[in-house]
Amino acid sequence: MPTTLDTTRFGTYGGTFAPETLMAPLFELDREWKRWTNDAAFQAELADLLANFAGRPTALTHAKRLSKELGCELWLKREDLLHTGAHKLNNTLGQCLLAQRMGKRRVVAETGAGQHGVASATACALLGLECVVYMGSVDAARQRMNVLRMELLGATVRVVEHGQKTLKDAINEAMRAWVADPTETHYALGSVLGPHPFPSIVAGFQEVIGREARKEFHARTGKLPDVVVACVGGGSNAIGIFRPFLPDAAVELVGVEAGGLGVGKGQQHAARFAGGEPGVLHGCYTYLLQDDDGQIRPTHSISAGLDYPAVGPEHAMLHDEQRARYAWATDDEALRGFEVLAEREGILCALESAHAVGWVLRERAELAGKRVLVNLSGRGDKDLDTIAAARRAKDGA
Amino acid sequence: MSAVDKLELRLRALRSTGRKGIAPYVTAGDGGSAVTLAVLRELADLDVPCVELGLPFSDPIADGPLLQAANDRALATGTTFEEVLEILSRFRRGGPGEMGRDLPVIVMSYANPLVRRGWANAVNALARAGADGLLVADLPIEEAGAMHAAARAAGIAPIFFVAPTTSEQRTTTAIQLSRGFVYAIGRLGVTGARTELDEPAQAFLSRVRRVAGGLPVAVGFGITSAEDVSAALRHADLAIVGSAFVEHVHQAVSQAVAPRKLDAARLATREFLQVLASGVPG
Numbered sequence: 001m002p003t004t005l006d007t008t009r010f011g012t013y014g015g016t017f018a019p020e021t022l023m024a025p026l027f028e029l030d031r032e033w034k035r036w037t038n039d040a041a042f043q044a045e046l047a048d049l050l051a052n053f054a055g056r057p058t059a060l061t062h063a064k065r066l067s068k069e070l071g072c073e074l075w076l077k078r079e080d081l082l083h084t085g086a087h088k089l090n091n092t093l094g095q096c097l098l099a100q101r102m103g104k105r106r107v108v109a110e111t112g113a114g115q116h117g118v119a120s121a122t123a124c125a126l127l128g129l130e131c132v133v134y135m136g137s138v139d140a141a142r143q144r145m146n147v148l149r150m151e152l153l154g155a156t157v158r159v160v161e162h163g164q165k166t167l168k169d170a171i172n173e174a175m176r177a178w179v180a181d182p183t184e185t186h187y188a189l190g191s192v193l194g195p196h197p198f199p200s201i202v203a204g205f206q207e208v209i210g211r212e213a214r215k216e217f218h219a220r221t222g223k224l225p226d227v228v229v230a231c232v233g234g235g236s237n238a239i240g241i242f243r244p245f246l247p248d249a250a251v252e253l254v255g256v257e258a259g260g261l262g263v264g265k266g267q268q269h270a271a272r273f274a275g276g277e278p279g280v281l282h283g284c285y286t287y288l289l290q291d292d293d294g295q296i297r298p299t300h301s302i303s304a305g306l307d308y309p310a311v312g313p314e315h316a317m318l319h320d321e322q323r324a325r326y327a328w329a330t331d332d333e334a335l336r337g338f339e340v341l342a343e344r345e346g347i348l349c350a351l352e353s354a355h356a357v358g359w360v361l362r363e364r365a366e367l368a369g370k371r372v373l374v375n376l377s378g379r380g381d382k383d384l385d386t387i388a389a390a391r392r393a394k395d396g397a
Numbered sequence: 398m399s400a401v402d403k404l405e406l407r408l409r410a411l412r413s414t415g416r417k418g419i420a421p422y423v424t425a426g427d428g429g430s431a432v433t434l435a436v437l438r439e440l441a442d443l444d445v446p447c448v449e450l451g452l453p454f455s456d457p458i459a460d461g462p463l464l465q466a467a468n469d470r471a472l473a474t475g476t477t478f479e480e481v482l483e484i485l486s487r488f489r490r491g492g493p494g495e496m497g498r499d500l501p502v503i504v505m506s507y508a509n510p511l512v513r514r515g516w517a518n519a520v521n522a523l524a525r526a527g528a529d530g531l532l533v534a535d536l537p538i539e540e541a542g543a544m545h546a547a548a549r550a551a552g553i554a555p556i557f558f559v560a561p562t563t564s565e566q567r568t569t570t571a572i573q574l575s576r577g578f579v580y581a582i583g584r585l586g587v588t589g590a591r592t593e594l595d596e597p598a599q600a601f602l603s604r605v606r607r608v609a610g611g612l613p614v615a616v617g618f619g620i621t622s623a624e625d626v627s628a629a630l631r632h633a634d635l636a637i638v639g640s641a642f643v644e645h646v647h648q649a650v651s652q653a654v655a656p657r658k659l660d661a662a663r664l665a666t667r668e669f670l671q672v673l674a675s676g677v678p679g
């Protein structure tokens with residue numbers, strides 16, 4: 001029996017649980033990714049795009065009013081300022097450049113919040129690739145501005161009508177599309193999920209967030225943060241900011257999942273570490289929300305980007321090793337995080353990112369006196385409909 | 398005789414007599430357990446070489462819309478792992494006046510429902526209920542160590558896939574690890590959509606046939622008509638018919654009134670197999 005190289009795993013998590021037809025394309029991707037990430041010209045081209053097209057480095061903002069109010073020192077890594085409005089572009093520029101080097105002419109992607117879809121459509125427009133984005137109909141409705149943006153960027157949006165009609169079902173369809181045409185098509189997965197090598201590829205392209213943040217934080221304060229906080233959907237913005245801090249044992253890493261309507265029994269949420277157990281979904285072994293029979297459980301989050309039943313396998317490892325801690329924030333706590341950041345700091349952040357802010361607000365006692373770095377993964381324009389509706393519902397109640 | 402021996406004896410006999418056959422796929426619990434049982438019994442009467450029994454899963458990424466819908470219907474009727482075991486053991490016990498059924502049954506699953514129970518537990522339970530083989534859609538040979546060991550220990554056949562994209566070396570390994578037969582995916586894509594087993598596909602199947610030596614070869618994904626069966630059986634021993642069969646039975650059952658559903662399932666099964674049988678050579 002051929003043995004799997006350990007590089008396909010994070011501890012016992014990860015792996016390559018893919019249909020046979022995808023094995024050769026995954027091997028090819030693994031080879032090409034290793035080749036091009038060691039290629040100076042490829043790296044230079046990516047660095048140029050990140051700087052002069054996407055707008056890196058992104059700012060590091062000291063949130064002074066909120067710091068004073070909370071009694072901690074709060075800093076924000078501003079991925080919301082990246083072109084297209086979220087960290088997702090770091091990954092799609094890398095993957096689409098890779099797809100181009102591999103001679104692919106078409107890119108398929110899934111999207112939940114629409115940010116990865118927009119970032120894929122953007123990178124494809126820039127590099128002259130055809131782009132098809134799968135999106136659940138529930139998400140297409142709640143993030144309709146992003147559907148329009150993708151279409152204006154020349155992408156085809158395929159709305160997925162089955163299952164829960166959210167991110168999980170969009171990934172099912174994108175994988176099916178890749179199985180049908182693995183030679184001409186690259187599947188640009190949007191988070192640190194799926195079969196090897198995707199979790200490693202995506203983490204590699206997102207690490208730039210943490211590298212910049214660590215360096216800039218140290219330059220500005222002469223110290224490292226005590227706590228680094230990021231929201232966790234699949235986990236790409238979190239891994240991106242966590243990785244460069246992993247060797248700094250004193251820096252606490254906190255991932256915030258979607259607590260939805262509450263994480264108690266019978267309540268709907270997407271907090272995999274609060275209510276999940278290890279299993280296999282979408283190509284990897286990791287923590288999943290599932291029932292006793294191994295069927296995937298429905299999830300709920302006010303933010304489409306966190307509304308997914310599995311978490312990236314590297315997070316599963318960091319969780320078990322207790323190198324990172326995983327918490328959650330409910331829909332209401334995220335809304336509160338959004339409002340407070342808007343009113344005190346003049347930033348409308350994405351509802352995904354607002355979960356990290358909401359957690360900081362709730363845990364202010366524990367965080368008192370500490371240096372806290374929050375990864376603000378995206379901006380909130382896409383969520384204004386949802387937020388307005390939630391406020392109306394609250395006023396009406 | 399172990400289940401593997403029974404399966405191999407039966408399929409190798411088929412091969413040595415030059416007889417080839419159709420192996421239907423059924424989603425367990427689609428239409429309810431009684432319908433699945435009726436279909437299995439009809440298939441046993443029709444003396445097909447073997448049948449694939451699908452364990453329903455919420456996220457079947459290798460399947461097209463027809464089988465996704467069948468999985469959803471089966472889950473909606475409450476088809477659990479235990480229920481699939483129950484269907485299998487009832488089939489094995491036989492109905493009133495029936496002989497114990499010796500039709501080989503290959504269970505086809507996705508990894509998670511089995512991982513959930515632990516490979517050894519799940520595979521032993523399937524073997525005890527009367528399964529002869531196991532095929533897992535998202536479990537390539539690299540990840541199959543525990544499944545393979547559990548299947549061999551329980552005396553059922555581990556079966557692996559090869560696809561047109563599979564390298565020579567992995568084809569050889571998949572064949573070495575498989576018992577009963579090896580499953581060749583006839584074309585790129587998910588189950589269901591129409592396929593045409595054109596020249597490149599035939600070249601692939603003939604390569605698999607050569608490497609497989611004495612091990613029977615099954616071909617599946619998109620076989621819907623007698624012509625497809627005939628093309629599939631040019632190089633392969635078994636033509637696996639999934640979506641088209643499942644959909645045909647589903648239509649018949651959902652159009653029948655309640656007391657007639659089981660008869661409708663049996664009749665639809667018989668009709669469908671008769672139409673496809675004209676594609677089976679001599």
Ligand SMILES: Cc1ncc(COP(=O)(O)O)c(C=O)c1O
Binds near residue numbers: 112190191235236306
């Ligand atoms: C702004 C923003 N943050 C976070 C996420 C969640 O993804 P991840 O956990 O991979 O960072 C998304 C996903 O759509 C997003 O749009």
